Amino acid sequence: xxxxxxxxxxxxxxxxxxxxxxxxxxxxxxxxxxxxxxxxxxxxxxxxxxxxxxxxxxxxxxxxxxxxxxxxxxxxxxxxxxxxxxxxxxxxxxxxxxxxxxxxxxxxxxxxxxxxxxxxxxxxxxxxxxxxxxxxxxxxxxxxxxxxxxxxxxxxxxxxxxxxxxxxxxxxxxxxxxxxxxxxxxxxxxxxxxxxxxxxxxxxxxxxxxxxxxxxxxxxxxxxxxxxxxxxxxxxxxxxxxxxxxxxxxxxxxxxxxxxxxxxxxxxxxxxxxxxxxxxxxxxxxxxxxxxxxxxxxxxxxxxxxxxxxxxxxxxxxxxxxxxxxxxxxxxxxxxxxxxxxxxxxxxxxxxxxxxxxxxxxxxxxxxxxxxxxxxxxxxxxxxxxxxxxxxxxxxxxxxxxxxxxxxxxxxxxxxxxxxxxxxxxxxxxxxxx
Amino acid sequence: xxxxxxxxxxxxxxxxxxxxxxxxxxxxxxxxxxxxxxxxxxxxxxxxxxxxxxxxxxxxxxxxxxxxxxxxxxxxxxxxxxxxxxxxxxxxxxxxxxxxxxxxxxxxxxxxxxxxxxxxxxxxxxxxxxxxxxxxxxxxxxxxxxxxxxxxxxxxxxxxxxxxxxxxxxxxxxxxxxxxxxxxxxxxxxxxxxxxxxxxxxxxxxxxxxxxxxxxxxxxxxxxxxxxxxxxxxxxxxxxxxxxxxxxxxxxxxxxxxxxxxxxxxxxxxxxxxxxxxxxxxxxxxxxxxxxxxxxxxxxxxxxxxxxxxxxxxxxxxxxxxxxxxxxxxxxxxxxxxxxxxxxxxxxxxxxxxxxxxxxxxxxxxxxxxxxxxxxxxxxxxxxxxxxxxxxxxxxxxxxxxxxxxxxxxxxxxxxxxxxxxxxxxxxxxxxxxxxxxxxxxxxxxxxxxxxxxxxxxxxxxxxxxxxxxxxxxxxxxxxxxxxxxxxxxxxxxxxxxxxxxxxxxxxxxxxxxxxxxxxx
Numbered sequence: 001x002x003x004x005x006x007x008x009x010x011x012x013x014x015x016x017x018x019x020x021x022x023x024x025x026x027x028x029x030x031x032x033x034x035x036x037x038x039x040x041x042x043x044x045x046x047x048x049x050x051x052x053x054x055x056x057x058x059x060x061x062x063x064x065x066x067x068x069x070x071x072x073x074x075x076x077x078x079x080x081x082x083x084x085x086x087x088x089x090x091x092x093x094x095x096x097x098x099x100x101x102x103x104x105x106x107x108x109x110x111x112x113x114x115x116x117x118x119x120x121x122x123x124x125x126x127x128x129x130x131x132x133x134x135x136x137x138x139x140x141x142x143x144x145x146x147x148x149x150x151x152x153x154x155x156x157x158x159x160x161x162x163x164x165x166x167x168x169x170x171x172x173x174x175x176x177x178x179x180x181x182x183x184x185x186x187x188x189x190x191x192x193x194x195x196x197x198x199x200x201x202x203x204x205x206x207x208x209x210x211x212x213x214x215x216x217x218x219x220x221x222x223x224x225x226x227x228x229x230x231x232x233x234x235x236x237x238x239x240x241x242x243x244x245x246x247x248x249x250x251x252x253x254x255x256x257x258x259x260x261x262x263x264x265x266x267x268x269x270x271x272x273x274x275x276x277x278x279x280x281x282x283x284x285x286x287x288x289x290x291x292x293x294x295x296x297x298x299x300x301x302x303x304x305x306x307x308x309x310x311x312x313x314x315x316x317x318x319x320x321x322x323x324x325x326x327x328x329x330x331x332x333x334x335x336x337x338x339x340x341x342x343x344x345x346x347x348x349x350x351x352x353x354x355x356x357x358x359x360x361x362x363x364x365x366x367x368x369x370x371x372x373x374x375x376x377x378x379x380x381x382x383x384x385x386x387x388x389x390x391x392x393x394x395x396x397x398x399x400x401x402x403x404x405x406x407x408x409x410x411x412x413x414x415x416x417x418x419x420x421x422x423x424x425x426x427x428x429x430x431x432x433x434x
Numbered sequence: 435x436x437x438x439x440x441x442x443x444x445x446x447x448x449x450x451x452x453x454x455x456x457x458x459x460x461x462x463x464x465x466x467x468x469x470x471x472x473x474x475x476x477x478x479x480x481x482x483x484x485x486x487x488x489x490x491x492x493x494x495x496x497x498x499x500x501x502x503x504x505x506x507x508x509x510x511x512x513x514x515x516x517x518x519x520x521x522x523x524x525x526x527x528x529x530x531x532x533x534x535x536x537x538x539x540x541x542x543x544x545x546x547x548x549x550x551x552x553x554x555x556x557x558x559x560x561x562x563x564x565x566x567x568x569x570x571x572x573x574x575x576x577x578x579x580x581x582x583x584x585x586x587x588x589x590x591x592x593x594x595x596x597x598x599x600x601x602x603x604x605x606x607x608x609x610x611x612x613x614x615x616x617x618x619x620x621x622x623x624x625x626x627x628x629x630x631x632x633x634x635x636x637x638x639x640x641x642x643x644x645x646x647x648x649x650x651x652x653x654x655x656x657x658x659x660x661x662x663x664x665x666x667x668x669x670x671x672x673x674x675x676x677x678x679x680x681x682x683x684x685x686x687x688x689x690x691x692x693x694x695x696x697x698x699x700x701x702x703x704x705x706x707x708x709x710x711x712x713x714x715x716x717x718x719x720x721x722x723x724x725x726x727x728x729x730x731x732x733x734x735x736x737x738x739x740x741x742x743x744x745x746x747x748x749x750x751x752x753x754x755x756x757x758x759x760x761x762x763x764x765x766x767x768x769x770x771x772x773x774x775x776x777x778x779x780x781x782x783x784x785x786x787x788x789x790x791x792x793x794x795x796x797x798x799x800x801x802x803x804x805x806x807x808x809x810x811x812x813x814x815x816x817x818x819x820x821x822x823x824x825x826x827x828x829x830x831x832x833x834x835x836x837x838x839x840x841x842x843x844x845x846x847x848x849x850x851x852x853x854x855x856x857x858x859x860x861x862x863x864x865x866x867x868x869x870x871x872x873x874x875x876x877x878x879x880x881x882x883x884x885x886x887x888x889x890x891x892x893x894x895x896x897x898x899x900x901x902x903x904x905x906x907x908x909x910x911x912x913x914x915x916x917x918x919x920x921x922x923x924x925x926x927x928x929x930x931x932x933x934x935x936x937x938x939x940x941x942x943x944x945x946x947x948x949x950x951x952x953x954x955x
Contacts, residue, residue, distance in 0.1 A: 002518055052522065347887030350854065360878040365869035365899040373882055376890040
């Protein structure tokens with residue numbers, strides 16, 4: 001009874017929310033995908049904080065029709081990934097700005113915008129757009145991803161047919177204090193293709209980003225993301241990935257700001273002998289403003305002999321909140337799976353908190369899966385050791401914070417990118433030194 | 435003829451080097467399948483099927499309860515009627531028709547309460563004798579005899595012979611007898627059926643009943659609050675170390691009958707008690723419901739050890755029948771330096787839904803949870819614990835070993851919560867799962883909530899299959915596959931087995947082997 005009532009209320013909320021949304025028009029393929037997404041959303045309704053999946057993060061601020069303005073911030077740090085040889089594409093307030101961007105052309109890569117492709121009646125992206133998102137709705141519903149599919153007009157459709165010569169870098173700038181950014185990317189890596197995809201910047205007062213990635217057999221996808229320095233911004237991201245055989249998928253995120261960030265990962269290892277890593281480093285300081293960061297990961301092992309890793313490290317202070325919900329699901333028959341998951345938090349004071357639900361669901365016997373989670377303060381002995389070597393307390397603490405986070409950064413293969421992220425992190429630590 | 439029979443036929447067989455006597459014994463009993471599946475043919479009084487106000491009034495009347503108790507039950511019933519069955523656990527079972535169950539079943543011979551055990555129906559006494567439960571005070575608990583030949587260290591407490599265990603025996607809806615009551619009374623300990631406690635010690639019951647598990651805590655606990663018929667009551671006065679172990683043995687016998695027992699244990703300041711609980715039921719094709727509530731109150735410097743061997747009928751190989759076991763167990767460590775230790779060996783039941791929890795309210799209080807959950811065939815278990823740290827310097831430790839075989843599903847679900855006030859607290863959690871066969875599942879769902887930074891929480895979980903190399907090693911030493919498996923599984927679960935009181939450790943080890951019968955080869 002009560003459950004039925006709750007669902008009815010959620011559906012009503014979805015209908016109400018959609019009545020205030022601009023529903024985009026487009027060609028046949030995209031219209032079909034959007035209508036399907038609307039149907040999904042009407043069926044699921046909007047999430048509430050009573051939903052198990054939103055146990056630790058309140059979805060309210062992500063759902064409202066309007067979002068509160070967030071003051072613009074001047075970021076005097078060197079642009080993220082600015083030193084790298086990259087194809088740079090700039091989005092301002094969620095819309096591609098051709099003037100600031102490089103040309104949408106590179107060897108072995110075909111790039112169009114969603115806006116452009118949506119005018120066509122048929123497009124290769126129709127096999128993926130909203131499709132991986134739909135598959136990712138079970139066993140856990142993600143209505144806000146469906147809302148994105150239904151309403152997004154901006155994004156990139158990228159098809160990679162071989163080794164991409166340079167990383168594609170998307171820089172999200174903000175020009176408006178208020179307003180939403182809604183972007184939806186589709187990336188397809190054909191057999192044996194390889195791409196590094198970089199994302200950076202604050203994007204919008206409130207960002208909803210969905211990325212659907214299809215990694216074919218023998219392909220390799222590498223994703224690195226940072227979310228800018230704007231304190232008040234909110235972001236909800238979904239990364240849906242389907243991974244073939246002998247393929248590789250890696251994603252790393254750095255979050256050091258934002259009133260609310262939730263990164264959802266839905267990754268399915270469909271083929272055999274593949275590898276997936278999802279990792280993140282988080283440093284949050286409540287003195288900058290509210291800080292709530294949530295990584296929610298769902299990795300499904302469907303093929304045999306695959307390996308997955310989840311590595312998340314969070315440093316929290318002054319009332320910051322860190323959340324980790326990670327799941328490894330090993331399907332029947334996914335033998336020889338190697339699943340690993342670690343989530344660790346360092347709480348620098350009495351006001352911060354870490355909430356975690358590291359889950360394993362295993363339906364095959366010849367597997368090795370493990371997870372670990374630890375929460376605690378800075379190790380007094382390590383601090384004492386450094387201080388006894390003449391390192392001032394403040395510096396010693398900073399060193400320990402960086403050492404703690406470096407285990408997540410180690411998951412980044414590319415040295416230049418790792419150094420770039422490391423620099424960002426060091427600047428943050430310096431600015432927030434107690 | 436299996437090799438098990440060979441061992442059994444040849445009791446003088448020399449124990450192989452490196453093989454525990456216990457393991458050999460455990461393996462010997464493999465093949466007996468569910469030992470306790472017999473039914474006692476006895477005349478019963480049933481209340482009409484279903485649950486409603488009349489049934490609640492009737493149960494209350496049968497127990498000669500005071501008005502306040504009836505009111506409490508009716509309140510619970512009212513709340514329950516507005517609640518929905520929880521659906522979050524990883525268990526699947528056909529919808530339960532709560533109106534198609536008997537809520538009260540009593541052996542006819544218990545109509546006039548027997549004055550002593552001598553007056554109890556011999557058929558009932560024979561039932562417990564068959565189960566190995568001594569209801570005569572000169573007897574000692576089965577499994578203890580010959581214990582001094584056990585080589586394991588730490589089991590060799592002096593004076594084991596004649597070690598006493600007081601027993602409260604609950605048969606369907608009523609307690610049929612409680613032993614050693616007089617001797618316990620001399621120490622000031624109250625140990626009696628809860629129905630008796632409601633009549634004889636209303637001040638204690640009124641004060642503590644529902645104070646740990648509130649009347650409408652959850653769906654099953656609320657149902658229990660309305661219809662519980664009996665159970666055990668224990669009060670240990672300040673400074674008393676209970677002179678013997680206390681135990682309750684629950685037996686479901688009647689068909690289509692639910693058992694709803696309520697246990698309330700109060701350890702007053704500086705006291706200590708070790709409490710054991712066992713349960714069995716006959717083999718039947720239809721599932722039966724068991725929804726119990728256990729409340730533990732632990733005052734300053736007091737300690738309770740609560741051990742369970744849950745061996746309800748698990749259903750057959752195809753998942754027919756078995757007990758649905760929906761249990762709410764919670765300990766409230768109210769006083770400073772209080773301590774509780776839950777140990778459970780869960781081998782029975784078709785469906786288990788059970789989370790013995792610790793509220794660590796008092797400063798420096800401690801909670802421990804040791805669990806072995808074995809599921810085989812079509813069994814499903816969703817079990818774990820909650821450690822709620824409220825006081826300063828509180829400590830908790832969780833060791834959970836899940837073993838899944840056949841087509842069974844085995845889930846550990848737990849919560850560790852450090853409140854802002856719980857400074858300098860510690861938790862350590864270790865959850866290991868072992869999978870035997872590729873049709874079963876093993877799952878881990880821990881919740882970790884840390885709201886202060888002087889506390890430290892560590893959680894580790896692993897899932898693996900029985901190591902082929904270990905199996906090969908055992909096989910190459912001449913053990914057959916089932917012997918080898920029992921040895922490896924007992925080794926896997928050793929940390930928990932060692933936490934059990936001696937009497938239960940024996941039973942638990944053989945249960946480990948029996949439960950896994952038929953899961954290899």
